[in-house]
Amino acid sequence: MRALCATDLSAASEAAIENETCLDCLGRIGVETIHLVTVVPANVHSGMPGVNFEERRRRALDEYRAVIEAAGFDVETHVVRGTPYRRINGLAEAVHADLSVVGSRGQSPLDNRVVGSTARNLARTTVVPLLVNRIERATDDPEVLREHLFQRLLFATDFSENADRAFDACSYLHHATEEATLVHVRSRKDEGVDTDVDPREQLAEHASTLENWGVETRIEVRHGDPADEILAVEAEVTPSTILVGSKGRSRIRRLLLGSVSEELVAQATGNVFLVPPPRAV
Template identity: 30%
Template sequence: MSGEQVVVGVDGTDGAARAAEWAARRAALWGLPLLLVHGLRWPLYEQVHLHQPVDVAGEEAMRQWARDLLDDVARRCRARGAVDVRAEVVPGDPADVLVRAAEGAAFVVVGHSDGGGVTSVLLGSTAAQVVQACARPVVVVRAGEGGAGGEGAGEEGTGEEGAGEEGAGEGGTPGGAGEARGEGGPVVVGVDGSPIGGRALRFAHEFAERAGVGLLAVHAVADGAVPYRVEEDADLAECARLHPGVRARVEVVPGPPVEVLLAAARTAGLLVVGSHGAGVVRRALFGSVSQSVVDRAACPVAVLPPHAGA
């Protein structure tokens, strides 16, 4: 994975802690340092009712609370196998802090709320802002993905058994990319022949190669859409050349993009989508398709902003 470290936003919520544990396993697997970042925006804590000590009365006390929080999360990450773990409490808006910390990172990780979508104050607006401003991919880890369930699967399974020839195209060789479950499941990526789709495809191949899992590239064909030709997608051919060890297949599936992607990702370990980021409303939601799959997917979702490097 290109990049020098994995960066995680930590805010005191359970979702952020689970995201950090998920990131710790990725960092351990790839031999990358893990950076835990807490953006200290005083007096935001009084507004969001985090689990801070009841006697917190000032900024310095909150700094100490944040340092203790990061120390605890760092211990949990080391227990998940991460060796090089650093933690920083940085004054400023959480999204701005994460974006600055992400420079040169492989990717940024944030958590997802258990109810009602991405956490509304810290990891809702922060996730949306980070996706729009960050030059690196942003992985949103849903509730339950960072804990013990499926532990170690990402390091063991390959997700390649039991597939036939159907759907194999220029993007790679046929494989059972849809067969594995949980963290050992394949990387599923949405492709559409666009530049952002190409960046998502390259990120997905590199992720799959590091994890030792299969890859399924999916193109959704809506009614009246311009036909998508697998053999004409230069990014698929380039990824197959650069990552010959990744067993990949391509599927062209009729239906709305969100539903097609969610169906394909039911057994995935990671879903990768690109955000085109067009328009004020879409910028606020970091893209209608990406927003919908983040809120509904049963696995972590990597969102590549329009300008993301991968």
């Protein structure tokens, strides 16, 4: 497997990329090659007086490379120019990455009102599974909030094709997973809808698959707003990562927020692993 790890060379990015436990988790799920990428903003030019961003970033990436190679991975580095989320997506396709990893300092009152962070833009547009690795806020020497990336999973499902695709990721994530909580939220739009299948039975089928892989599981059926209830379960069980499917992108979704997956990326305390639908060719 190939992972694309994006960094802005900040202290937060360093915490995410150089954490030994996080690297070990990536190795456990089958990652062998890591592509390190940093994006130079399009409005920064190498000819600016006293500025050589490309060279400075290459030197910084070489330092990261040494740490990651020492952990047993093959490493390739990339310094590109442009809009971060677009260049990250483009490179993920170019190198045939199996997942992308981006650090995020998480929510703040301002972040919840203003859209623009790389993590939230990637949540809308990612072309491969995306791990949003949560980093401590408001500190000069930040640490990752959940070192064991996939040790405790919270899988949120509405039993859609998108959710089933996200669950398929457990075929490799389970190698680093010990516990899993499976949750389905019945919202108002589900009221009055007849179904022959009890959601607990559907969750139990997923639980059986995980238990066959040696993962201890529990199931939860909640009622209310899906994002709110999933976040409530996260607060109760403190998973390493929330696993959720995305409905993908469209022209209007590039402009509007509101999907459950994007709300989780914006507001979750821990990590979020977002699985998009296959990209149309």
